[in-house]
Amino acid sequence: MDTDGLLPALSALNRAAREASRRMARASTAARNAALHALARRLRAAPEALQAANAQDLAAAAHLDAPLRARLVLDAATLATLAEGCEQIAALLDPVGAMTNLQRRPSGIQVGQMRVPLGLFGMVFESRPNVSIEAASLAIKSGNACILRGGSEALHSNRALIQLVQEALREAQLPEAAVQLIDTPDRAAVGWLCRADIDLLIPRGGKGLIERVSAEATVPVLKHLDGNCHCYVDAHADLAQALTVVDNAKTQKVSPCNATESLLVHRAVAAEFLPRLAALWAAKGVTFHACPDSLPLLQRVTTAAVPATEADWGTEYLSLDISVKLVDDLDAAIAHINQHGSHHTDAILTTHHPSAMRFLREVDSASVMVNASTRFADGFEYGLGAEIGISTDKLHARGPVGLEGLTTYKWVVLGEGQVRT
């Protein structure tokens, strides 16, 4: 597809997807689950065409780093995991159709709400072809249609995967246009999606992508910006417990967005807490970026402590680095987090109930925690059963987003001939 032919082709794809979204919205639970099982069977079979397509992407990626290449691989184990994911999603409760809060009003009408699919969503993602299947399976389960736009380095793999999805939809007598791939590496397609006839756009990828979409999109966007997560060790913390939780929050895995990037410590416990933490982390290779007051406490124990710059307070390291700052009180901790954080996930370590409650209320983040590792901010840990992403936006869906984030509600009014007076 050349750029000249791109827009008409995308418009046609959009119309077909919108039409398919109507059929998906009224499809039975059984049909949608049948499509997911059909997809799982096809993935497990690892058809030759899929393997060949993946080999083609891998050959073209010979110049890339090993980790980037590894993310492209669709071997038997990866496909089995994807198949299992489809089956797990099929087993979840249908999020669509529930009618709630039906109440009789003084006029005599009954008013309630019905949960319904969003309609048609778009997703732009990079590199990992797995995301095609994750997005497609969540769309099918939630009665939506979707338009996917993957990275150019996985184009052949994505094509082959979406082929399987469309076969599975056909087998379940659902419209194959319900899951479509924008089948071109042309970056103009991303700009088009930002203004397409879709109900939601979900960008998943690097900061450049998210910022481009945020600036250009006039359709609603569900976005995930930084995960600059904090742990605050309060004056009333159980320090042994705090040590365990802070250690887990930083070092259990450093690359996820819910890993802690900044540590605030109440001045009253800093001299006791920080040397213990520094001793623990000296062995693990964690580097402290420390404020002037905490630096000497750390440097007594570890060589891996350097002065923090102003930029450190806003940095998402995604590495064995952490910024450290002493604070005078809870107010200062909350103010620092609201100013420098990314409204993702922040935790307080304390045994003092009023401080815990104030932290929960006043820290303006998608997830706020007491005495638990920030690493828990995750759709599966929260019991959502599936996760389409983590939102740092405030509207519609916040934090880990599951199937319900792909639905909305409508008002339902049941009358017996009532009129307005």
Place this chain on the structure above:
Amino acid sequence: MDTDGLLPALSALNRAAREASRRMARASTAARNAALHALARRLRAAPEALQAANAQDLAAAAHLDAPLRARLVLDAATLATLAEGCEQIAALLDPVGAMTNLQRRPSGIQVGQMRVPLGLFGMVFESRPNVSIEAASLAIKSGNACILRGGSEALHSNRALIQLVQEALREAQLPEAAVQLIDTPDRAAVGWLCRADIDLLIPRGGKGLIERVSAEATVPVLKHLDGNCHCYVDAHADLAQALTVVDNAKTQKVSPCNATESLLVHRAVAAEFLPRLAALWAAKGVTFHACPDSLPLLQRVTTAAVPATEADWGTEYLSLDISVKLVDDLDAAIAHINQHGSHHTDAILTTHHPSAMRFLREVDSASVMVNASTRFADGFEYGLGAEIGISTDKLHARGPVGLEGLTTYKWVVLGEGQVRT
């Protein structure tokens, strides 16, 4: 304020409002209600400065039509109604702070959700200065800050009203920057709001305003487009009841967005239903814009029936006009509504349960009704207690939007030292 000085001034206002939003979010229920009562007292007192400001706007509006001028008037009766509105909002349950669905997960953490204010919203509105008070009182109750931008023809009145709001906030020891007015007729201010540091933008006004905001805004928008509402009289309708409901839906009041603009009638009952309706409406002066099949049925009874053009199916008349079309079945009715409607409010008149349920599920509108007048689509009729607007968007809030639409949730995690394994 000239255009050169505008942007720095707006940035300063934005920063102050954002800071105030944090204080509002942690203010007690009692303080927010006290501010509402203080505002009600000030409005009832109808201070001279306010009367003078309103007189100034009215003098400048001498060239406007009488109905437009009438909407500007802030006399004792209008102010008393506004005061009563503030007191009613004060009496509502606090929407903020509720913690729900707290459940223990296999990891041992407890996960739930807390309802919290959105933060800072913007509202652009036209003409009626009442809207200043409605928006301010809803913002105060819901723990938000807001930036208001009213029409230039009500600038002096809005200034005086917001002065009262800020006095009331001060009296309740809340930050007066929580409710601010953009104090200039410069239209560049609307463009600025479309990209300001706000959590939600609510445009209220004519189609031109809504379309401008939709095209320019990169902040989330809660918008209300057309109200092209439908009634569908099914083959299984109780025709006497249908006559009453359709009559109310069209003629009880023609200007609101929830008035019916289009009537679909099943072919099997058209010959019986339409002449009865035409006879009823001949007396009321309703003009039918009719499809070729319905036109002769109507013209037997009324002279006020003209052929419909394609444009009629998408028209929101807001007058004593209605489009009429015969349909072959429920599928055709649903398809017509989803294609030509505005996803606002649509009703089916039927005694047939399966048809009622299919209509509820498959019509993609904010409100779907069975045997009730579309005029019920209203925050007060739905029991919301207050209404900031009616949304035809699908995300965050749909249909009538009350206080809850000005809030969001955060995830709350309560642990006892749990870590992720």
